Amino acid sequence: xxxxxxxxxxxxxxxxxxxxxxxxxxxxxxxxxxxxxxxxxxxxxxxxxxxxxxxxxxxxxxxxxxxxxxxxxxxxxxxxxxxxxxxxxxxxxxxxxxxxxxxxxxxxxxxxxxxxxxxxxxxxxxxxxxxxxxxxxxxxxxxxxxxxxxxxxxxxxxxxxxxxxxxxxxxxxxxxxxxxxxxxxxxxxxxxxxxxxxxxxxxxxxxxxxxxxxxxxxxxxxxxxxxxxxxxxxxxxxxxxxxxxxxxxxxxxxxxxxxxxxxxxxxxxxxxxxxxxxxxxxxxxxxxxxxxxxxxxxxxxxxxxxxxxxxxxxxxxxxxxxxxxxxxxxxxxxxxxxxxxxxxxxxxxxxxxxxxxxxxxxxxxxxxxxxxxxxxxxxxxxxxxxxxxxxxxxxxxxxxxxxxxxxxxxxxxxxxxxxxxxxxxxxxxxxxxxxxxxxxx
Ligand code: DLL
Numbered sequence: 464x465x466x467x468x469x470x471x472x473x474x475x476x477x478x479x480x481x482x483x484x485x486x487x488x489x490x491x492x493x494x495x496x497x498x499x500x501x502x503x504x505x506x507x508x509x510x511x512x513x514x515x516x517x518x519x520x521x522x523x524x525x526x527x528x529x530x531x532x533x534x535x536x537x538x539x540x541x542x543x544x545x546x547x548x549x550x551x552x553x554x555x556x557x558x559x560x561x562x563x564x565x566x567x568x569x570x571x572x573x574x575x576x577x578x579x580x581x582x583x584x585x586x587x588x589x590x591x592x593x594x595x596x597x598x599x600x601x602x603x604x605x606x607x608x609x610x611x612x613x614x615x616x617x618x619x620x621x622x623x624x625x626x627x628x629x630x631x632x633x634x635x636x637x638x639x640x641x642x643x644x645x646x647x648x649x650x651x652x653x654x655x656x657x658x659x660x661x662x663x664x665x666x667x668x669x670x671x672x673x674x675x676x677x678x679x680x681x682x683x684x685x686x687x688x689x690x691x692x693x694x695x696x697x698x699x700x701x702x703x704x705x706x707x708x709x710x711x712x713x714x715x716x717x718x719x720x721x722x723x724x725x726x727x728x729x730x731x732x733x734x735x736x737x738x739x740x741x742x743x744x745x746x747x748x749x750x751x752x753x754x755x756x757x758x759x760x761x762x763x764x765x766x767x768x769x770x771x772x773x774x775x776x777x778x779x780x781x782x783x784x785x786x787x788x789x790x791x792x793x794x795x796x797x798x799x800x801x802x803x804x805x806x807x808x809x810x811x812x813x814x815x816x817x818x819x820x821x822x823x824x825x826x827x828x829x830x831x832x833x834x835x836x837x838x839x840x841x842x843x844x845x846x847x848x849x850x851x852x853x854x855x856x857x858x859x860x861x862x863x864x865x866x867x868x869x870x871x872x873x874x875x876x877x878x879x880x881x882x883x884x885x886x887x888x889x890x891x892x893x894x895x896x897x898x899x900x901x902x903x904x
Contacts, residue, residue, distance in 0.1 A: 576609020
């Protein structure tokens with residue numbers, strides 16, 4: 464195990480470093496980005512008011528909306544000519560959010576991701592199969608630079624062309640695979656169709672993220688491939704993948720790269736901090752970024768953070784799995800539920816394959832949700848290839864009862880034959896919003 468010094472530093476040492484870097488960042492954005500200067504002035508705060516780490520709370524929040532309002536390069540703290548790369552995250556509506564990096568930023572990011580790969584079990588010399596999409600999405604190039612920085616043999620497959628992925632895994636014998644959890648399931652499915660056993664591949668570690676996934680999905684992936692599956696988190700606005708990474712030793716929360724990012728957890732309604740260990744919205748301030756520093760960026764992602772030392776020996780703060788984005792939270796008759804919570808229970812039903820979608824509909828004034836889930840080949844065969852009859856009704860009732868008991872929601876369940884729901888090559892679409900277009904479908 465290679466440990467980066469800062470990952471095991473005493474908390475006071477790390478926090479002193481964070482404070483120093485926070486001050487530099489605050490000074491930098493105040494001097495160089497008119498948007499931040501104006502926001503600081505509106506809050507009546509100056510960079511010199513930052514005397515302790517808690518003083519970060521005096522600073523204004525930044526939101527995705529702010530980024531969109533300054534599309535594409537309005538929030539840069541350097542001249543565009545000083546940047547060597549841009550990335551963008553596809554927005555659900557309209558223009559994407561654009562981010563930029565100086566050469567130094569790219570080096571730092573590569574260091575962060577190299578560390579993340581080690582945290583997940585990778586080491587120099589490993590063959591790393593990188594199936595995150597290359598392009599404006601930060602996943603492909605983010606993992607790529609980290610893997611090269613580590614000294615791993617980097618295979619830049621990108622997403623898609625699943626048959627070729629299967630062949631390359633077989634021929635190049637990678638020990639680490641990087642992909643979204645939904646895409647890696649897709650790869651496994653294709654392997655089985657081609658008569659190959661995913662458990663017999665050379666893969667030992669999976670670096671899975673970019674979308675919410677559940678503990679049950681981890682179990683499914685680990686069993687399917689006979690590997691360790693760890694969660695990687697990040698977002699383009701903050702840097703890309705690598706903001707936090709789960710260690711393969713404990714698999715108990717994601718270690719935040721705290722020397723680069725200061726984390727806060729707030730109540731998304733009151734904007735006040737929640738108590739340590741409680742769930743809320745993650746907020747990040749970058750501490751080292753040159754081109755595109757962010758101050759108190761509201762991620763919209765729901766998780767909790769603990770600063771207890773991890774069994775792996777690292778002292779960095781750990782975040783829980785992201786339950787989902789505030790926007791993806793479904794509210795059914797006053798009960799809030801995230802798709803990942805539903806997934807957790809669905810994957811325990813042995814007749815179901817790990818492919819599902821939730822459709823949001825309007826039912827009068829109320830919101831209704833339909834679950835669309837695929838049955839396994841085995842169950843489909845047992846019931847004679849027809850999704851009708853007593854066994855099917857019993858299964859539907861069982862799923863409904865499970866979700867009622869554990870998620871406190873009542874939803875319509877629609878079962879589908881194997882391999883009929885859409886497969887993902889990147890981020891899976893788990894929630895389909897059909898509100899207002901019920902008649903169109
Ligand atoms: O998804 C960066 C990334 C690439 C992370 C590869 C991990 C691996 P964006 O496209 O900007 O960046 O999307 C960021 O995806 O705010 C979360 O809502 C979600 N997300 C990312 N990682 C996870 C994760 C990349 N491990 C948005 N669990 C974030 C749950 C995740 N959600």
